[in-house]
Amino acid sequence: MNDSQSTARTSSGSRVKFLIGGLLIVAAVVYLIASSMQASAQYFMTVAELEEKAAEIGDRELRISGAVIGDSIQYDPSTLRLEFVIAHIPGDQKEITAQGGLAAVLHTAVNDPSQPRLKVVYTGVMPDLMRNEAQAIVTGRMGQDGVFYAEELLLKCPTRYEEAVPDQAMDG
Amino acid sequence: MLANIGFGVLVVSFITSLYGIIASIIGVRKNSLAWVESARKAMQITFPLITIVALAIILLLVTGQYQVQYVYNVTSSTMPLYLKITALWGGQSGSLVFWAWLMSAFTTAVTLRKWERDREFLPWVILVGLVTLTFFLSLILFFENPFVRFWVTAAGNQVISMFPPAGAAPLIPADGRGLNPLLRHPGMIIHPPMLYLGFVSFVIPYAFAVAALVTGRTDDRWIRITRRWTLVAWLFLSLGLVLGSRWAYDVLGWGGYWAWDPVENAAFMPWLTGTAFLHSVMIQEKRGLFKRWNMILIILTYALVIFGTFLTRSGVLSSVHSFAQSAIGPMFFGFIALSMIFSVWLLIWRWQILHAEGNMHSLLSREALFLLNNLLFMGILVVVFWGTVFPLISELFTGQKVTVGPAFYERSTGPLFAALLLLMGIAPLSAWGHSTVKTLGKALWKPALAALAVVIAAFAGGIRNGWALFGFLLVSLVIFITLFEYFRGVTARRRRTGEGWLAALFNLMARNRRRYGGYIIHLGVVLMALGIIGIEMFQTETQGTIPPGGSLRLGRYEVTFTRLDIFDANDGRNVARATVLVSKDGRMVGELHPRRDLYFDSMQPMTIPGVRSTIEDDLYVLLVDWQPISSTGVTFKVFHNPLINWLWIGGFVFILGMLVAAWPDKDPQPVPVAVRRGQVIPSRSSGD
Numbered sequence: 015m016n017d018s019q020s021t022a023r024t025s026s027g028s029r030v031k032f033l034i035g036g037l038l039i040v041a042a043v044v045y046l047i048a049s050s051m052q053a054s055a056q057y058f059m060t061v062a063e064l065e066e067k068a069a070e071i072g073d074r075e076l077r078i079s080g081a082v083i084g085d086s087i088q089y090d091p092s093t094l095r096l097e098f099v100i101a102h103i104p105g106d107q108k109e110i111t112a113q114g115g116l117a118a119v120l121h122t123a124v125n126d127p128s129q130p131r132l133k134v135v136y137t138g139v140m141p142d143l144m145r146n147e148a149q150a151i152v153t154g155r156m157g158q159d160g161v162f163y164a165e166e167l168l169l170k171c172p173t174r175y176e177e178a179v180p181d182q183a184m185d186g
Numbered sequence: 187m188l189a190n191i192g193f194g195v196l197v198v199s200f201i202t203s204l205y206g207i208i209a210s211i212i213g214v215r216k217n218s219l220a221w222v223e224s225a226r227k228a229m230q231i232t233f234p235l236i237t238i239v240a241l242a243i244i245l246l247l248v249t250g251q252y253q254v255q256y257v258y259n260v261t262s263s264t265m266p267l268y269l270k271i272t273a274l275w276g277g278q279s280g281s282l283v284f285w286a287w288l289m290s291a292f293t294t295a296v297t298l299r300k301w302e303r304d305r306e307f308l309p310w311v312i313l314v315g316l317v318t319l320t321f322f323l324s325l326i327l328f329f330e331n332p333f334v335r336f337w338v339t340a341a342g343n344q345v346i347s348m349f350p351p352a353g354a355a356p357l358i359p360a361d362g363r364g365l366n367p368l369l370r371h372p373g374m375i376i377h378p379p380m381l382y383l384g385f386v387s388f389v390i391p392y393a394f395a396v397a398a399l400v401t402g403r404t405d406d407r408w409i410r411i412t413r414r415w416t417l418v419a420w421l422f423l424s425l426g427l428v429l430g431s432r433w434a435y436d437v438l439g440w441g442g443y444w445a446w447d448p449v450e451n452a453a454f455m456p457w458l459t460g461t462a463f464l465h466s467v468m469i470q471e472k473r474g475l476f477k478r479w480n481m482i483l484i485i486l487t488y489a490l491v492i493f494g495t496f497l498t499r500s501g502v503l504s505s506v507h508s509f510a511q512s513a514i515g516p517m518f519f520g521f522i523a524l525s526m527i528f529s530v531w532l533l534i535w536r537w538q539i540l541h542a543e544g545n546m547h548s549l550l551s552r553e554a555l556f557l558l559n560n561l562l563f564m565g566i567l568v569v570v571f572w573g574t575v576f577p578l579i580s581e582l583f584t585g586q587k588v589t590v591g592p593a594f595y596e597r598s599t600g601p602l603f604a605a606l607l608l609l610m611g612i613a614p615l616s617a618w619g620h621s622t623v624k625t626l627g628k629a630l631w632k633p634a635l636a637a638l639a640v641v642i643a644a645f646a647g648g649i650r651n652g653w654a655l656f657g658f659l660l661v662s663l664v665i666f667i668t669l670f671e672y673f674r675g676v677t678a679r680r681r682r683t684g685e686g687w688l689a690a691l692f693n694l695m696a697r698n699r700r701r702y703g704g705y706i707i708h709l710g711v712v713l714m715a716l717g718i719i720g721i722e723m724f725q726t727e728t729q730g731t732i733p734p735g736g737s738l739r740l741g742r743y744e745v746t747f748t749r750l751d752i753f754d755a756n757d758g759r760n761v762a763r764a765t766v767l768v769s770k771d772g773r774m775v776g777e778l779h780p781r782r783d784l785y786f787d788s789m790q791p792m793t794i795p796g797v798r799s800t801i802e803d804d805l806y807v808l809l810v811d812w813q814p815i816s817s818t819g820v821t822f823k824v825f826h827n828p829l830i831n832w833l834w835i836g837g838f839v840f841i842l843g844m845l846v847a848a849w850p851d852k853d854p855q856p857v858p859v860a861v862r863r864g865q866v867i868p869s870r871s872s873g874d
Contacts, residue, residue, distance in 0.1 A: 032546065032554070035549065035558075039558075039562070043568060046597065050593070051590065053593065054597070056589050057588055091821035092730070105587065142368070143790075
């Protein structure tokens, strides 16, 4: 048996080892992703969609995006119970741009009483960004009472890149 | 006036970089040195030009020219000078200019090196640099012009544009909106530049990889040239990530440091492939393996760098950081698609000649363990990528947008990170080419025993959390292995040279910077892991409303509220500042001042915690109640974060390790013993 043959045999033998090892890792990663998805996937919906699909939702974990109505914010610092109402805003980026940008959409949502609304209850420190017309993304579940119980409350960081013309201005 | 100059220079730099692209293409087609030189000069000219553009923006920011929309958006009169300067990257268009400036600076720096041995690479490196630069310049010029201004037309309409429409007069706001106060934090000031430095630096190894593919050079020359670039890129990216999490910890007030937010993930992904790349190029250098894999990794890293910039700029995914929802999204997407197609096509073309120069035999050899390292990093990348883009995919295919929360990432990446920690300990003990369980076992058993002792001590000390104990085992294992390796190295050296301990240590590191620097970097990583274990598994919290003199208890700590001061600060904010006394086990240990600021120009409140930091833990106190004190008292939320400061200490150790690993060598490296068949080994000069 000459050298090149034995090298070839060793390398094809070890090739199988490496292949198996590699496949094991790939399988492990796929398993991890699949099982974690099961445990923590959240349906991301608008307020209107939630209203539509209310019956099928049940106990599922949801993530809802909406415009905060400032007048509805009620906060008790001693118990850290925060209640507020969010109004429906479109989820589609194109629709938002067509309606004049996120700021405009948030503004109309809050001032239009015909839009679907959702009451949210959250226990925790009220975030600094919480205010009228902020975009809130709440994660949690619908209660039997039609109120959304949020476990997580995210408010969009308002670094403003929109094409807003300033209100205070003077001719120069 | 200044805006017009800035804009003019911007246009000139765009044209120059376009010319440079054409010149370098002509240079390769005609094999003409003159054209390549011309391209090189064009590349170099873009740097002073873009510097002028950036300076123009800074001047506009500092002098408060609020007619310019960008200045209006990110500054206000109450901001201190240094914040006005750094507002250059506080908004979309300015940060794109900053990115372009860095790209131009780095590629220019690369063109200034000695090119005699690698002439054939030059035009391609310039080309890749210029194409990337031109892309960003075109984004700035056509979509995100930082110099557009407010005008009012004769009819009374307000217009935003570069040049005034006929008969329009300038519209100058009395003051700017000011940078969001959440961003006015030292961490937030250096975090974007650090990330950008990391992103842009990774373009250089990619450029050389493309050059190697095009010219058919199958050796590792391109890797050795860009070795320091890769290290530096990786350092800055890592720093940027750590700074970002420090900022979140300091300012966002939820007691955490990483939220698996899409934008955080966007910066994390190139870091993952970059780390894998950093390791696997060593294998190509030492054993001539993984050539194709390294190409794939650097192509991926480049794509992820652009993708990362895209994710933060296009508002495609809803996240806490959604900076913009503008038209540049499709542009980015198109550029990434085109560059990936181009790179993959190049790779396929050269696939055959990039065969390996050896074989991997042993599953426990260093090459095999590095391969495992790469697979694990790729696994984590797949998890993070999947979680980040899943909302888009699910919406595309099912009409229902489904997102995943932090739980998904933690559950999926946890085991993979743990495996990496273990690997970090074992891999340095393995040998190139061949290792067996026996040889590894011999090197491993002493540190393993020591690590076991630590775990037993922790258990005896009352820790029962299984995962935490396992984490401590891994962390101690790696620390002990590192210490043992250093000890062995130093004693071996002393035996040979008779040097003193310190001299032996210094020379040991100097002779093999990569190895011993690598050990320190790994040490930094496990220290960070220690901090993460502490805060993730042992954090406790409490909250309550207390009157002056009252207190809250949390574990061994007691927080006593003494007073609340409310006043206006002179930089445009109202401050509500509480004073609390902290005692531990009954003994007074400090005074903290958690506060709430309200910035008038944006009506933006900001919660700054009062934090007492020690080696073992942080006591983190938040002033929660914003309203003036009611008769029942003031509300506080208190977190106890054990071991958290090891996260930041680990970061420092990391940097130290990088410096050791990347410091230029005084002496030439020894020539590798194995001569690869058919290859002439060039003499190594120290200027590599």
